[in-house]
Amino acid sequence: MTQKEENFTSVTQHLLVAMPGLLDPHFSGTVIYIAEHSEKGAMGLVLNRVAEIDMLSLFSRIDIHTNKDFTNLLPVFLGGPIQPDRGFVLHEPVGSWNSSLKISEQLALTSSRDILEATAKGSGPEKFLVSLGYSGWGPGQLDSELIANSWLTIPMIDNDLIFDIPAEDKVAAAFRLLGFDPSNLSGLVGHA
Numbered sequence: 001m002t003q004k005e006e007n008f009t010s011v012t013q014h015l016l017v018a019m020p021g022l023l024d025p026h027f028s029g030t031v032i033y034i035a036e037h038s039e040k041g042a043m044g045l046v047l048n049r050v051a052e053i054d055m056l057s058l059f060s061r062i063d064i065h066t067n068k069d070f071t072n073l074l075p076v077f078l079g080g081p082i083q084p085d086r087g088f089v090l091h092e093p094v095g096s097w098n099s100s101l102k103i104s105e106q107l108a109l110t111s112s113r114d115i116l117e118a119t120a121k122g123s124g125p126e127k128f129l130v131s132l133g134y135s136g137w138g139p140g141q142l143d144s145e146l147i148a149n150s151w152l153t154i155p156m157i158d159n160d161l162i163f164d165i166p167a168e169d170k171v172a173a174a175f176r177l178l179g180f181d182p183s184n185l186s187g188l189v190g191h192a
Contacts, residue, residue, distance in 0.1 A: 010037045016151040017174045026081045031170045035109045042137040045079035048170040068122035079131030091125035127163040
């Protein structure tokens with residue numbers, strides 16, 4: 001094992017919460033679920049930015065007919081700046097879909113149309129979050145941002161924050177998991 005491999009710490013299955021000093025317009029004020037993080041890079045979905053379309057509109061745009069009542073007009077999220085024209089579904093249970101990344105025993109990320117077709121018919125996963133685009137980092141890029149204190153990391157204990165908390169409340173909910181008030185954070189980054 002090389003020195004680099006020994007020092008690598010994955011934040012797969014963690015939330016990233018943007019620190020006040022993170023000014024990048026794609027990520028400022030975001031909560032991101034990290035689906036995969038290795039020495040090759042990282043991938044995740046922004047959980048608190050809602051697109052201008054809802055699920056019913058999305059189904060209509062991609063020519064999927066629904067026989068399920070979407071009266072609550074579930075939101076579609078803006079998962080990040082990479083491939084914003086492509087859909088990604090974070091869901092539980094894992095199931096067996098054409099193109100899925102199994103994240104844990106309960107959670108998977110799927111990018112194939114079959115999951116959307118099943119959801120439109122009412123036979124999709126029990127819980128899901130649909131996102132347009134994703135957030136991605138090249139080799140070492142997220143690691144550098146973590147060292148620079150651009151993000152707070154929170155290990156996911158359960159998936160309630162992903163599926164059961166409204167988008168506008170996710171930042172506050174993430175800070176509650178840490179047990180402190182975000183107004184106590186400084187926008188300045190420093191090292192002792």
